[in-house]
Amino acid sequence: MLIMGINETTHDASISLIKDDKVLFSGHAERYSKVKNDWFTNKGLIDNALEYGIPDQIAYYENPFLKKLRVKTCGGFGGGKPWFEHTYLNAIPRTNFKHHYSHAAAGYYTSKFDDAVIVVLDSIGEFNTSTIWAGEGNDIKLMYKDNYPFSFGLFYSAFTQLVGLKPNEEEYILMGMAGYGDPERYFHKVKDYFPSMSQQKYNFHKGIIDWDEPIGQQEKFDIAAAVQKVYEQRLMEFMRYAKAKTGKENLVFMGGCALNCSANTKLWDIFSDIWIMPNPGDAGSSLGAAAALYGKHLNWQSPYLGYDLGGDYPVQKILDGIFEDGIVAVATGRAEYGPRALGNRSILADPTDPDIKNKVNLIKKRELFRPFAPVVMAEHASEWFDMNYESPYMQYAVKCLKPDLIPSVVHVDGTSRVQTVTKDQHPGLYTLLEKFYSVTGVPILLNTSLNIKGQPLLNDMNDVKIFNEINRFNIIT
Ligand SMILES: [Fe+2]
Numbered sequence: 001m002l003i004m005g006i007n008e009t010t011h012d013a014s015i016s017l018i019k020d021d022k023v024l025f026s027g028h029a030e031r032y033s034k035v036k037n038d039w040f041t042n043k044g045l046i047d048n049a050l051e052y053g054i055p056d057q058i059a060y061y062e063n064p065f066l067k068k069l070r071v072k073t074c075g076g077f078g079g080g081k082p083w084f085e086h087t088y089l090n091a092i093p094r095t096n097f098k099h100h101y102s103h104a105a106a107g108y109y110t111s112k113f114d115d116a117v118i119v120v121l122d123s124i125g126e127f128n129t130s131t132i133w134a135g136e137g138n139d140i141k142l143m144y145k146d147n148y149p150f151s152f153g154l155f156y157s158a159f160t161q162l163v164g165l166k167p168n169e170e171e172y173i174l175m176g177m178a179g180y181g182d183p184e185r186y187f188h189k190v191k192d193y194f195p196s197m198s199q200q201k202y203n204f205h206k207g208i209i210d211w212d213e214p215i216g217q218q219e220k221f222d223i224a225a226a227v228q229k230v231y232e233q234r235l236m237e238f239m240r241y242a243k244a245k246t247g248k249e250n251l252v253f254m255g256g257c258a259l260n261c262s263a264n265t266k267l268w269d270i271f272s273d274i275w276i277m278p279n280p281g282d283a284g285s286s287l288g289a290a291a292a293l294y295g296k297h298l299n300w301q302s303p304y305l306g307y308d309l310g311g312d313y314p315v316q317k318i319l320d321g322i323f324e325d326g327i328v329a330v331a332t333g334r335a336e337y338g339p340r341a342l343g344n345r346s347i348l349a350d351p352t353d354p355d356i357k358n359k360v361n362l363i364k365k366r367e368l369f370r371p372f373a374p375v376v377m378a379e380h381a382s383e384w385f386d387m388n389y390e391s392p393y394m395q396y397a398v399k400c401l402k403p404d405l406i407p408s409v410v411h412v413d414g415t416s417r418v419q420t421v422t423k424d425q426h427p428g429l430y431t432l433l434e435k436f437y438s439v440t441g442v443p444i445l446l447n448t449s450l451n452i453k454g455q456p457l458l459n460d461m462n463d464v465k466i467f468n469e470i471n472r473f474n475i476i477t
Pocket residue numbers: 099103122123124125255256281282
């Protein structure tokens with residue numbers, strides 16, 4: 001049976017298509033419409049998905065009735081009629097799953113675990129904001145829930161807005177800013193807003209409405225640092241509670257909060273093993289809804305599930321470009337499903353050159369304080385970074401052990417958001433690293449997404465052409 005999962009009417013719409021346990025396609029609406037975090041699906045995305053087959057069933061990622069009720073009674077984001085309902089897809093039998101259940105299913109059914117606690121933390125689903133589930137065999141059972149207005153995500157988003165960033169989109173920038181701030185300056189003040197895992201000062205949907213001090217640039221960094229510290233403390237409390245409640249050693253972490261890679265690292269102190277699928281936010285829920293309808297584990301292979309540019313990985317061209325210019329852009333094969341470029345829509349650069357960071361920032365037109373990530377051969381990761389686990393989707397920020405040797409991929413706080421690669425995960429990218437290593441002794445490259453700040457990742461050849469023209473660049477395809 002072919003199942004199409006759809007996620008719409010919230011930030012970052014997406015579509016997935018599965019055939020039994022095989023994921024045939026997963027793509028983001030924004031990559032086709034060029035509207036960042038597009039709420040709605042579109043013809044380009046749907047047509048691309050349908051190339052992989054006509055679905056027998058549609059699985060939708062939330063309950064539209066409850067969602068409407070919540071938007072009406074509580075306000076806030078989300079809502080509108082899903083665009084796909086205007087197409088013939090609307091005639092196909094459809095099942096709706098609850099928002100947090102779709103998150104839980106996306107995580108658990110793509111994991112290797114048959115016994116795990118599943119924690120979902122986001123801003124808000126229909127009404128649920130924080131849930132704990134027990135995954136056993138093919139069953140996912142709800143064990144705990146918190147409802148709106150209590151919310152980990154809304155807390156973080158409200159402070160994102162307070163420092164002048166865009167809530168529900170630029171939380172990752174606040175996380176990056178935290179490295180530049182003094183967490184102690186505002187720690188107690190911020191903690192008063194979220195004193196324990198079950199207590200919050202007020203409804204963060206309305207933003208921080210009573211901050212009574214002027215906020216200059218240093219204050220923004222100090223607030224970011226305090227928010228990150230408070231978030232991490234509350235997160236650890238919640239995770240310890242989840243473990244105690246279920247007695248499980250394996251964690252599946254989902255929801256937009258699972259994108260906080262600085263906090264995620266600390267979870268290894270609590271759990272024996274962790275799975276965060278590469279798209280833990282709402283865009284991952286098209287796959288989650290499809291998996292929920294299938295009701296069993298999927299045969300998870302890789303996150304390269306989107307638009308297919310075709311071609312073999314251009315290893316030699318990339319290598320030549322890096323040795324010549326220090327920096328190249330590559331667009332090849334299938335687009336990544338998830339917010340991070342993992343090699344197929346990437347800018348890759350020599351991490352040993354301290355000036356390369358500025359060059360990449362100029363191309364991407366983004367803030368100079370933002371860190372860049374390293375991609376490393378998995379078997380060498382622990383020699384360069386303080387980690388003894390794999391991080392295939394850049395989900396953990398860990399201490400760099402040799403910051404002087406790879407200055408362009410180390411954040412101001414001494415950490416790096418690491419992507420580990422094995423030959424199985426991505427043979428082309430692995431071979432590239434192997435060759436770079438054999439010449440330089442460094443098994444690492446800088447890897448950042450191929451886009452301009454605030455715009456979606458490049459998707460097809462037309463995007464490549466436009467990017468090349470505007471930036472006088474020559475993307476390797
Ligand atoms: Fe969500």
